Every structure is written in C-alpha cells, then in structure tokens.
Amino acid sequence: MQGFRTLLFKEILRFWKVWFQTILAPLISTLLYLLVFAQVMAGRPTIYPGVTYGAFLIPGLVMMSMLQNAFANTSSSLVQSKVTGNLVFILLTPLSTWEFYWAYVLAAVVRGVLVGSVVWLTAWFFFELPLMHVFWLLAFTLLATIMAGSLGILAGIWAEKFDQMAVWQNFVILPLTFLSGAFYSLHALPPFWAQMTRFNPFFYAIDGFRYGLLGVADVSPWASLFVVGSTGLALSWTTLAVLRSGWRLRT
Amino acid sequence: MEPAIEIRDLRKSFGTMQALKGVSLLVPQGDFFALLGPNGAGKTTLINALAGLSRPDSGVLRVMGHDVLKDYRAARRSVGVVPQELVFDPFFTVRETLRIQSGYFGLRHNDDWIDDILFNLQLADKAEANMRALSGGMKRRVLIAQALVHRPPVIVLDEPTAGVDVELRQSLWKFIQRLNQKEGHTILLTTHYLDEAEALCRHVAILKQGQIVAMDEIRHLLQSYQSESLEEVFVSIMHQHGSQGDQ
Ligand SMILES: Nc1ncnc2c1ncn2[C@@H]1O[C@H](COP(=O)(O)OP(=O)(O)O)[C@@H](O)[C@H]1O
Ligand SMILES: [Mg+2]
Numbered sequence: 037m038q039g040f041r042t043l044l045f046k047e048i049l050r051f052w053k054v055w056f057q058t059i060l061a062p063l064i065s066t067l068l069y070l071l072v073f074a075q076v077m078a079g080r081p082t083i084y085p086g087v088t089y090g091a092f093l094i095p096g097l098v099m100m101s102m103l104q105n106a107f108a109n110t111s112s113s114l115v116q117s118k119v120t121g122n123l124v125f126i127l128l129t130p131l132s133t134w135e136f137y138w139a140y141v142l143a144a145v146v147r148g149v150l151v152g153s154v155v156w157l158t159a160w161f162f163f164e165l166p167l168m169h170v171f172w173l174l175a176f177t178l179l180a181t182i183m184a185g186s187l188g189i190l191a192g193i194w195a196e197k198f199d200q201m202a203v204w205q206n207f208v209i210l211p212l213t214f215l216s217g218a219f220y221s222l223h224a225l226p227p228f229w230a231q232m233t234r235f236n237p238f239f240y241a242i243d244g245f246r247y248g249l250l251g252v253a254d255v256s257p258w259a260s261l262f263v264v265g266s267t268g269l270a271l272s273w274t275t276l277a278v279l280r281s282g283w284r285l286r287t
Numbered sequence: 288m289e290p291a292i293e294i295r296d297l298r299k300s301f302g303t304m305q306a307l308k309g310v311s312l313l314v315p316q317g318d319f320f321a322l323l324g325p326n327g328a329g330k331t332t333l334i335n336a337l338a339g340l341s342r343p344d345s346g347v348l349r350v351m352g353h354d355v356l357k358d359y360r361a362a363r364r365s366v367g368v369v370p371q372e373l374v375f376d377p378f379f380t381v382r383e384t385l386r387i388q389s390g391y392f393g394l395r396h397n398d399d400w401i402d403d404i405l406f407n408l409q410l411a412d413k414a415e416a417n418m419r420a421l422s423g424g425m426k427r428r429v430l431i432a433q434a435l436v437h438r439p440p441v442i443v444l445d446e447p448t449a450g451v452d453v454e455l456r457q458s459l460w461k462f463i464q465r466l467n468q469k470e471g472h473t474i475l476l477t478t479h480y481l482d483e484a485e486a487l488c489r490h491v492a493i494l495k496q497g498q499i500v501a502m503d504e505i506r507h508l509l510q511s512y513q514s515e516s517l518e519e520v521f522v523s524i525m526h527q528h529g530s531q532g533d534q
Contacts, residue, residue: 037393038390038393038394038395039390039391039392039393041390042387042389042390042391043390043391045387045390046387046390049378049379049383050378053378054378117376120374120375120376120377121370121372121374122374122375122376124340124370124374125374125376125387125388125391125433126391127339127340128338128339128340128363128368129363129388129391129392130359130360130361130363130364130391130392130393131391132360282342286339286340286341286342287301287335287340287341287342
C-alpha cells in the first residue's frame with residue numbers, strides 16, 4: 037500500500053511542479069475556445085430550449101479538458117520516463133502491475149479533475165451555470181478520466197519517442213475530441229458525421245457530463261454510462277494485461 | 288545457507304543474437320564478486336535479468352532464494368541494483384528522489400538512513416539540490432544511494448565507477464567495502480578497472496560472448512596462471528578463447 041501511495045504521490049508531484057504547463061496552459065486554451073465560440077455563436081438559435089450556447093458549450097469544454105489532460109498525464113509521464121530511462125527506478129521495485137496501473141491512472145484522474153474544476157470555476161464567473169445532477173456529474177468525471185488515463189498508459193507504453201506521442205495526439209485524441217459533440221449537438225450534424233460521432237466514447241462522456249450539469253442531453257445518461265463504463269473497463273483490462281506482459285517495458 | 292545469487296542455465300536472445308548462451312553462476316552470501324568481460328559480453332543483460340528488468344528466454348534466477356519471476360516482490364526487496372546508464376528524474380531533488388525510492392519499497396520514515404548514505408557518498412551538501420544541477424559523478428552516486436535505500440542484502444553495481452574521478456572512486460569503494468565487511472552485504476559488480484576488481488573482490492567470473500570462460504577465486508586464478516595481476520590473467524583468457532576482446 038505504501039508503495040502504491042508513493043507512486044501516486046510522485047505522479048501528482050510531477051505535474052504539480054510544472055503546473056504552469058499542466059494546469060494553467062490547458063485552462064487558458066480552453067477559456068480561449070469558450071470566449072471565441074461563445075462570441076461567434078451568440079444569437080444563433082439555441083440547441084436546447086432555455087440553454088444559451090455558452091452554457092451548452094461549457095460542460096463539453098470541461099469534459100474535453102479533463103479527457104485531454106488525463107490522457108496527457110499518463111502518456112507524457114511514461115514516455116518521459118522511458119526516453120530518459122528513469123522508469124527503471126519503478127521497474128526495480130516490488131510494485132505490482134495493479135499498483136502501477138492505479139497509481140498512474142489516479143494521478144491522471146486528479147489532474148483531469150483539477151483542470152476541469154478550474155475551467156468550470158472560471159466559466160462560472162461569466163455564465164449562469166446550473167448544476168442539476170451531481171451523481172451523474174461525478175460518475176462521468178471519474179469514468180471518463182479513468183478511460184482517458186488508461187488510454188494514455190497504453191500510448192505511453194507503445195511510444196518509444198516523443199514524436200510517436202504526437203501521432204496519438206494528432207490522429208487519435210484530436211479527432212476524438214473534435215468529433216465529440218463538445219461544440220454542437222449531435223442533431224446539428226449531417227447524418228454521416230452524426231453516425232461517426234455515435235462510435236466515439238468521448239461523445240458519451242461529454243453528453244453524460246452535460247446531462248449532469250444542465251439536465252439535458254442528446255442520449256439517455258444510462259446509455260452514456262454504459263458506453264463510457266464499458267470502454268473504461270475494456271481499456272483498463274487491456275492496459276493491465278499489457279503491463280503484466282511487460283511489453284516494451286521489460287525487454 | 289542459500290546462495291545470495293543463483294543463476295542456472297540463463298539464456299537470452301535479442302532477435303537472432305544470443306546475448307547469454309546458458310550462464311550459470313553462484314554467489315555465496317557475504318561475497319564480493321566481480322563479473323568481468325569485454326564490452327558486449329552480456330554483463331548488463333545478465334544483471335537486467337536478475338533485476339527483473341528483462342525477461343530471460345529460459346533459466347532460473349534467484350536472489351536470496353527468491354525466484355525473480357515467481358516471487359518477484361521478495362526478490363526485488365533483496366537486491367539493490369545500480370544501473371549502468373546514468374539515469375535520473377529531473378523533476379526532483381536528491382532527497383525527494385531518495386524518499387520516493389524508499390516509499391516504493393514501503394519505507395516511510397527513512398531519513399536517518401538516507402542521511403547516512405548521503406554522508407558516506409559525500410552528497411550531504413547536495414541533499415536539497417535538484418538532480419539536474421548535479422555533475423555526472425554526483426548523479427552516479429545518487430544512483431548508488433537509490434539502490435541502498437531499502438538496505439538490500441545483495442547489492443549489484445553495473446560499472447559504478449564509470450565517469451567518477453579517482454579520489455571519489457576510492458571513497459566509494461571504501462564505503463562499499465564497509466557495506467560488505469561490516470554489514471555483511473553481498474556485492475556483485477562489473478567494472479572496467481581490473482585493478483579495482485583485483486583489490487576488492489574475492490571471486491571473479493569472466494564472461495565472453497554470452498558464456499562464462501573462467502570462474503574462480505581471484506587468488507586461485509592468479510596462481511594457476513602464475514600471474515602477477517588480474518589484467519594479465521584476463522588478457523590470456525581472452526586469447527585462449529579465440530578472438531580478441533576490446534577491453
Ligand atoms: N535491448 C537490446 N536489444 C538488442 N540487443 C541488445 C540489447 N541489449 C543488449 N544487446 C546486445 O547484447 C549483447 C550484450 O550486451 P550487454 O549485456 O550490454 O554487454 P556488456 O554489459 O557486457 O557490455 C551486445 O551484443 C548488445 O548489443
Ligand atoms: Mg554493460
């Protein structure tokens with residue numbers, strides 16, 4: 037237990053020491069999205085009755101920043117440790133794959149929640165934001181950051197150089213976040229893209245989270261819970277299996 | 288008494304290259320053991336397998352009687368490994384690095400021992416310095432300190448004095464010798480300085496192209512080769528076994 041706690045603490049300390057890049061920078065870029073889109077879209081017909089575009093956008097942006105930062109935390113920590121070689125300090129210890137996995141994932145959850153919270157708090161100054169269903173809000177926060185954190189571990193194990201990480205960012209994370217309904221409702225899309233979006237677990241994370249905050253969503257929160265939960269479970273299971281095999285970690 | 292390190296018929300290939308071709312080795316508890324051999328002989332590969340950093344193709348590896356795969360927790364608690372590569376985590380200070388390393392082994396309040404190690408490795412005044420700010424020799428000593436935080440009965444050092452200047456090398460060896468003689472730690476080391484190995488170690492194994500070509504007490508080797516120095520013995524063994532080593 038102490039070993040697990042130390043690794044969790046170390047992973048949190050690692051991003052905390054560079055909070056400028058890991059918390060402030062994502063906060064600023066998310067707020068820029070918010071300001072620009074809320075301005076551009078002001079006055080357009082609203083998506084849900086009684087919900088301004090700003091209010092619609094905020095849950096999407098909060099969840100998007102949580103997903104991206106949870107992914108970034110595990111993936112960049114692992115790639116850095118592999119490239120610099122200091123992952124041996126962990127591989128030499130009696131830590132089990134289970135402890136390794138949860139320490140990395142929970143640190144990703146903490147970073148995601150921290151960034152998500154500061155985005156939400158800042159947005160709260162500018163927009164009137166309801167908070168409808170705290171249970172759903174917390175459930176989607178937790179499951180989505182676990183899902184993205186696990187994906188980050190897989191990416192970090194796979195990548196052997198920093199530029200291979202960029203492949204993930206550009207070809208996996210970016211399309212998934214932009215085709216996720218963060219900026220628009222599913223119903224506003226042409227049928228093909230709407231259909232594509234329905235295959236994207238990030239969409240369900242955002243939709244469910246939006247339900248938690250605003251009480252409105254494109255699909256039932258139970259359906260979203262099912263998709264995000266089962267994707268998270270499948271990714272956790274895969275990550276644990278890969279860790280146990282030692283693939284690309286223990287040569 | 289079980290051996291500190293037991294390796295039986297260890298084989299490891301990278302692709303078609305056989306890095307270890309059936310190596311067997313016994314290091315008794317309390318021994319000071321040198322693993323020598325030219326570059327590429329397989330020393331680091333052997334240490335990595337022992338440390339659980341790589342998976343052997345076949346063979347048995349035990350540390351203090353604990354199988355390094357089946358009983359990896361006990362095996363890893365029993366051994367402290369100083370890796371050959373000069374690695375460090377640039378996010379942390381020396382003290383943070385050592386506290387974190389202690390924590391991984393389940394040790395919470397380890398500062399007395401950490402201070403003791405830092406003092407002996409002449410790093411006491413660097414405790415609060417960031418790892419990035421240290422010279423190569425200092426980083427090497429922090430690596431050694433990291434291997435010692437959990438007071439492992441077996442200490443494995445892969446070329447610990449590479450890049451460390453002469454004066455520091457001597458104090459380093461004095462410390463490791465003390466760990467061996469006063470505290471009974473078993474030491475396995477690889478080094479390029481044969482005179483150091485000769486002065487410090489009792490046993491030696493010489494590895495060449497993934498095979499052990501000589502293994503004995505150093506004084507027996509010197510006797511049987513009627514030689515004055517380990518260096519001479521090493522050179523003639525390398526000649527005996529075909530092509531020239533590059534050490
Ligand atoms: N990860 C690896 N992939 C491929 N070949 C490797 C790897 N590690 C070591 N080798 C090869 O195995 C042989 C033994 O290397 P090593 O154990 O590092 O030798 P030593 O430590 O004795 O200098 C060398 O030929 C080396 O190139
Ligand atoms: Mg080596």
